[in-house]
Amino acid sequence: xxxxxxxxxxxxxxxxxxxxxxxxxxxxxxxxxxxxxxxxxxxxxxxxxxxxxxxxxxxxxxxxxxxxxxxxxxxxxxxxxxxxxxxxxxxxxxxxxxxxxxxxxxxxxxxxxxxxxxxxxxxxxxxxxxxxxxxxxxxxxxxxxxxxxxxxxxxxxxxxxxxxxxxxxxxxxxxxxxxxxxxxxxx
Amino acid sequence: xxxxxxxxxxxxxxxxxxxxxxxxxxxxxxxxxxxxxxxxxxxxxxxxxxxxxxxxxxxxxxxxxxxxxxxxxxxxxxxxxxxxxxxxxxxxxxxxxxxxxxxxxxxxxxxxxxxxxxxxxxxxxxxxxxxxxxxxxxxxxxxxxxxxxxxxxxxxxxxxxxxxxxxxxxxxxxxxxxxxxxxxxxxxxxxxxxxxxxxxxxxxxxxxxxxx
Numbered sequence: 001x002x003x004x005x006x007x008x009x010x011x012x013x014x015x016x017x018x019x020x021x022x023x024x025x026x027x028x029x030x031x032x033x034x035x036x037x038x039x040x041x042x043x044x045x046x047x048x049x050x051x052x053x054x055x056x057x058x059x060x061x062x063x064x065x066x067x068x069x070x071x072x073x074x075x076x077x078x079x080x081x082x083x084x085x086x087x088x089x090x091x092x093x094x095x096x097x098x099x100x101x102x103x104x105x106x107x108x109x110x111x112x113x114x115x116x117x118x119x120x121x122x123x124x125x126x127x128x129x130x131x132x133x134x135x136x137x138x139x140x141x142x143x144x145x146x147x148x149x150x151x152x153x154x155x156x157x158x159x160x161x162x163x164x165x166x167x168x169x170x171x172x173x174x175x176x177x178x179x180x181x182x183x184x185x186x187x
Numbered sequence: 188x189x190x191x192x193x194x195x196x197x198x199x200x201x202x203x204x205x206x207x208x209x210x211x212x213x214x215x216x217x218x219x220x221x222x223x224x225x226x227x228x229x230x231x232x233x234x235x236x237x238x239x240x241x242x243x244x245x246x247x248x249x250x251x252x253x254x255x256x257x258x259x260x261x262x263x264x265x266x267x268x269x270x271x272x273x274x275x276x277x278x279x280x281x282x283x284x285x286x287x288x289x290x291x292x293x294x295x296x297x298x299x300x301x302x303x304x305x306x307x308x309x310x311x312x313x314x315x316x317x318x319x320x321x322x323x324x325x326x327x328x329x330x331x332x333x334x335x336x337x338x339x340x341x342x343x344x345x346x347x348x349x350x351x352x353x354x355x356x357x358x359x360x361x362x363x364x365x366x367x368x369x370x371x372x373x374x375x376x377x378x379x380x381x382x383x384x385x386x387x388x389x390x391x392x393x394x395x396x397x398x399x
Contacts, residue, residue, distance in 0.1 A: 020213070021212040095351055165388040
């Protein structure tokens with residue numbers, strides 16, 4: 001039951017984008033078309049899931065025994081940055097079609113706060129391995145879900161008549177506000 | 188001076204470049220958290236810009252990003268340890284948004300676009316300008332959100348142990364309109380920022396028309 005609970009909360013009511021504000025930059029930046037939104041979402045899912053497994057083991061079997069937990073930010077950033085690089089090389093070599101689809105979105109992930117945020121939340125929430133896995137998958141799935149919904153809305157907004165000062169980012173943020181209202185549990 | 192003003196208005200990181208939105212939206216429920224977060228970013232940005240500018244000649248181009256991220260995360264970790272020791276309440280409130288300064292696009296963006304290309308003086312001034320611009324926006328959003336959404340204004344609360352003062356004001360008398368809780372929720376954050384950018388565009392658009 002606990003796992004189902006974690007899954008639903010991370011996917012909907014405590015969505016990383018709309019309630020924790022993680023990954024807002026790609027959320028606003030790459031959501032102009034549905035295709036780029038899906039590519040970004042898939043890259044994030046891949047990187048989040050795999051890097052949280054790596055960082056989980058590093059934290060519990062390297063940092064905790066040596067009493068250097070304060071180094072977690074530096075270590076996690078390094079892991080994510082090098083892992084993204086490695087993934088890009090591997091995909092380019094062996095899975096050409098995936099690499100073509102994710103393309104430029106993969107390197108951008110290094111500075112995506114959603115990845116570092118979820119990885120750090122795994123640690124601060126004191127999750128066990130299975131819980132951590134469920135949380136990472138559902139959080140990044142939530143990211144993909146929301147960014148896809150948002151991009152389909154923005155495609156419609158592009159064609160509508162918006163007052164000049166609101167064109168572009170402001171109307172996107174206000175749309176996001178209405179979405180956040182739907183997702184929040186305060187209503 | 189021109190570089191600093193440039194950072195605050197023309198190249199404002201939040202309103203114009205749309206960078207560092209995560210922390211902007213997350214910590215602005217409270218006025219005090221907002222300006223303290225701004226100060227943290229100014230500190231990290233200044234140190235990282237100076238360091239990057241110092242070592243720019245010996246860093247090969249193809250490992251630029253990892254090296255700079257490492258420098259930034261070192262400064263963030265130092266800041267984290269200092270805050271945890273001296274201002275524990277603030278450290279608890281900022282939570283994961285403090286380590287997330289590492290991936291705050293403002294800091295890395297400035298390191299790549301300015302500090303790695305210019306001398307120490309310019310990068311220092313740029314850091315101060317951009318940092319102040321960021322802090323400024325955070326303070327405006329937080330002021331609006333806290334006063335209307337929570338009917339209070341916190342100027343000094345979590346640092347009160349350090350300074351000896353505690354300043355928390357109640358703004359309006361009890362009435363049916365305030366507080367409007369929606370502004371404290373995440374939706375309120377998106378809404379406030381959206382309207383602020385629209386207002387900024389409106390003012391800028393007006394100026395452009397006048398000069399023509």
